Amino acid sequence: MSPHLAAFLTSMLPRRGKVGVQDIAGRDAVIGAFYRYLDAVGVAHCNFGGFRRSGDGGAYAGSFSGSRLPLPFQEEFTEELAGEDYVMRKSAQLTARAPVARFSIGLPVLDEVAAFNPASVPVQQECARHGIVEGMALIGDTSGAGPPHRGRFFGFVFAGERGSGGHITALMPELELAAFALLDRVAPVLEAQIDGFSRKLTPREQDVLSWLAEGLQRQEIAHRLGISVPTVDLHAANLKRKLDALTLAEAVAKGIRYGLI
Known part of the structure; x- marks a missing residue:
């Protein structure tokens, strides 16, 4: 375990329990620590959040829980591109025995993307224009062990410019630990995002x-x-x-x- 991961995991210890959806300061502090860890280990981009899968295999994401992409592109992605996104569509392959999956994304694997779903190729190409050129994805069923019966999933994309894929692949065991530690703290935020809940209670x-x-x-x-x-x-x-x-x-x-x- 690298010292950067050790420091991040220590910062994720649930001193006050999980971060609720209305605890904006707590959410920002936890997610901020995650991105500082990624900076320390040399990962330029990470988009993460929750999503639902539709009956036709498409997907819906209300918003990112975390991203460094420009806000206009985040909005374009969630409103126009998410339904054909390769990462989210791969959730259809999750099973009770394999509720989590890891796989390469980006321009180097466009042939695989095309074989899986041709409509996902333009989405990958558009993401590459914003720095998501190559890397790896981590997706899973939010209900944990068991079949993905709820249709509720989480996804992380770790990526960078061309040439960063090897570095990210080598880091994936560590990045997974960091991702699951983050998910444990912000699970309520992710659940609200999946449901599209954005109101504030008095x-x-x-x-x-x-x-x-x-x-x-x-x-x-x-x-x-x-x-x-x-x-x-x-x-x-x-x-x-x-x-x-x-x-x-x-x-x-x-x-x-x-x-x-």
Whole structure:
């Protein structure tokens, strides 16, 4: 283990648990440490985030969790290119016995990309224009062990300019450790990104959500918070709307998954 990886893993120790989706400062600190580690080991580019796979094998990514690509290209990628992206489409090959995959990406493997999905070639070429010329990808099922039944995945692309592929390939065992350490800390952020959750709960909505998670009834929550029952109902309705939940139980489940509770 390199001293750079050792220092990064130490910084990832969950002193305060996982980083919730509304903990912007915590998220930025953790992701910032990850990119400082990549700088130290000579990896120029890394895009990472969560995505869903559609029934036709395509993919959807709401946004990157981390990237050094120009913001206009990030938006172009998520809005126009993600559906044919080679990295995300490869998630269709994950199985219960192989829930994680690693493979080369970029211009040196365009023949492999074309054989897999011809429409992915222009996406790789466009990414190369922005510095993702060659490197390696790491993808996996966010549910961990078992079949990728939820259709929810994570992906990392480690890349650089031409000639960087060999260096990145040699580093992959170390880069994987760093990636999984990062995922462990920011899992709620990734889950929210996959779902497209981008709203912010008010402090009072978070209070109501927390008491709902404790199993309290609306009258009990009103008493604890010193508000009326109709006001509790208003907050509960806002929670279902913001969390895109049909029931309060679903809202609580999502709140836990996103680190809001």
